Amino acid sequence: MIQKTILVWLPVLVIGCIFAILFAVSQQSTGEVNWGRVLKGNGASTQLFELKKDTGESFNRNYVRFPIGTNLTAAEVIANEGVMMIRYYDEGDGKYVSYVALRGGVGKNFQITSDHVYELFVSHDLNLSVAVPE
Amino acid sequence: MNIHTIRKENERMMYGAVIIFLLLILSSYQSEGLPVIIGFVLNASNGTDANNYSIVMWQPVNGRSVNQTDMIGEYGASALGNNWLIDCFDDPPTNNNDCDVDDVLNFEIIEQNGFTSLTMNFTISQDMIDMGFGEAPNVSMDFNFGPNITFWNPENLSTISGLQLVNASVQNLSRFNVSTVWYSIDNRTENHTKEAQPGNSTLPMHVNTFYYNDTFDTTLFPDGQYLLWVYANSSRGKWSYNLLNITINNTGKADLLVNFTTINFSDPEPYEGENITIFATVFNPGGIDVPEVTVLFYDGELIPENLILPNRTIGVAAGKSNITNVSYTPRMGSANITVILDPSLSDYGLIDESNESNNLVNTTLFVPAYTFFVGNLSGSFSLGSSGGSNLIIWNASTISGSNILVADSDSLLSFTSLKALGRDSAGLFVENDFSELDDLLDMENFSDSLNITYTAFGPPKNMTNFTVFSTLITNVSYANSTNTSGFITGILWDTDDDVGGDGQFDSADQEDIVFITRAQASSQGAYGVYDYEVRVPANLRRYKSPDTTTVTFFIEII
Structure with a gap:
């Protein structure tokens, strides 16, 4: 009887773990760093980042690494329609530094560099276009 | 139970286990969507600027000691006047104090220079998680005044007996609730007692004026003079008080009284040989008039040779006082001046008093050995x-x-x-x-x-x-x-x-x-x-x- 129970439960545990791992991998995939797609034409090139709104049903995190040499500030990023917040983790302080598109900009405006990965929150799915420096 | 039934039962358990795994994973990922909290602070009504004061935020479930703070205004994390910004991520992860959906958060202005705020609260919503930030309710900065207390009964300097109604109005001067009101009796030695049923009263919110009533059993105390205090405490820990001089007299006797605060000299710093006057104020907080009482003044040991003559005789009505005086020429050094009412002390004198122990007082007059x-x-x-x-x-x-x-x-x-x-x-x-x-x-x-x-x-x-x-x-x-x-x-x-x-x-x-x-x-x-x-x-x-x-x-x- 005991052997029968083990034989029945073992596949249950194995299948459950497989489901869990698959789910986790699928979720992590939305959290990977978004390098954007480089578009060229008309003598200029831009990098296009596809940003997804995070909803309770679909879990989307927008981790973005901007192109090397980007000369942008957080205020300029949230000036794009639909971008509600940008933040990065400051390892030195052990804190997140956030800039929110509210009341004209709440938080300390910071310079965007390619050294950090930034997290962007958007109010709806959108494409963020960033000029690639020469 | 047959084999078919066992298989069905195991299948149900398998599906259940899978669902539990999925829920566990989902809940762990939800906790990563922690929002930034942004709030706005209104200046105090008297115009005091809220900027540079600080906000403290905490989850009631964890207690106020586990908190995050931010300075209001441009020098804080918000970098914006009258705003504050706290990122729930900032809390050390080891504290397990992250902000999750449906978590309740409290916040208030940390009291400084008497200014603080009501304790506000809000709940983390899924929308805050999705957007990455959320707005806390606006909060006003307010001064933490202690309540204003006005006595209505008994009257100041009154003589009371038996069961006495204590009645005072308590006016709330701030936006913070008045939490408690109580009274106590002081026998002038700073020895407060609440033996007479202090009667704490909790006041409801947003009540501007509250009439506090309680009953004081004066028979628990011997006849004499007391201070009656009424205290009131705001919910933010600011308390205030008012007090009365009262006389308890349950015996119906007189009570002649002097104390060192009522002995005065026409020149408190005389030089040797200066002719000065010693004044003594005699009180009668008792229940009946005293038409005549002898008042003696001594310079030093209580022997006839040291009497400062002449002896005085005065009358003191019930609940009143009277002043008498003698002339005195001080010597160099310290003089111990004693005033005695209704001698002799050994047989309690001629007047039957409710308190015979307050008929003597002495004080020191110092005449410096030098002339300047x-x-x-x-x-x-x-x-x-x-x-x-x-x-x-x-x-x-x-x-x-x-x-x-x-x-x-x-x-x-x-x-x-x-x-x-x-x-x-x-x-x-x-x-x-x-x-x-x-x-x-x-x-x-x-x-x-x-x-x-x-x-x-x-x-x-x-x-x-x-x-x-x-x-x-x-x-x-x-x-x-x-x-x-x-x-x-x-x-x-x-x-x-x-x-x-x-x-x-x-x-x-x-x-x-x-x-x-x-x-x-x-x-x-x-x-x-x-x-x-x-x-x-x-x-x-x-x-x-x-x-x-x-x-x-x-x-x-x-």
């Missing part, structure tokens, strides 16, 4: 002939450094023979000079004797040099003339009077004594700005006879 002379040096001095012609005129325009010497008027000084007290004629230290002079001036028992004032149990406290009649006098012990350091007074003795020939000051020869100070033009002293200030023992005038009333000043012209 202050003043200016001005004008001109002339040596003239009988015909009125000036031979030499000295103009006192330069007075700083001039010596002023004070001696008993019976002294015959040899100015070129003066030496420092505490030094023999050869300039060697002599320890007992000051105590010997104290004996001669009857100052040996005073707390400000020469020995105590000028020496540190033997050696001089301070020493300086004076030049008198072109003779340098070294190692002169000195003390500040008063409690300021602008002027000093030294002591000299006249070696010319050393008849015994022992080469030092001694009580047998009783050599002439001189107190010396140096003029300092327009300097600050204890009594104002003037040119000189010198301390002279009041008994110096009695140092030698026959004159016992005057001392003589000498000014050395430089």
